[in-house]
Amino acid sequence: MTQYEYKIVAAPRRAQRLRGRNGAERFAATVADLVNAEASGGWEYFRSDTLVEEVRPGWFRTRQEHRQSLLVFRRAIGEGVSAGSPDISVLGAAAVSEAVDDLPSLRPQIRARDDE
16 A cells, blocks of 8 residues: 655645736636646646634734645655555564564554554
């Protein structure tokens, strides 16, 4: 199973100024430029999300909610435990503790199996 690293970027709020394109086309070109810039760094577009942020604009003003649009990118960082890999629970406690010290990438998998 492939493991991923994620990167979250704020979506553009305004379109770039481009001659010969209307509002929707300009905004689409702006988002496409952002996605292509991240893709050149090895990031794959995964999805977009909208989250609510609570903001207090001044000391004595009440809190307001603002919606933030975010673009989520991911890239593969390595292979996880696959069907052909040995089962960690079969190795024994001593081997598992050595594996945790030697291979930091296995720590979450080992802890997850200990919790089961």
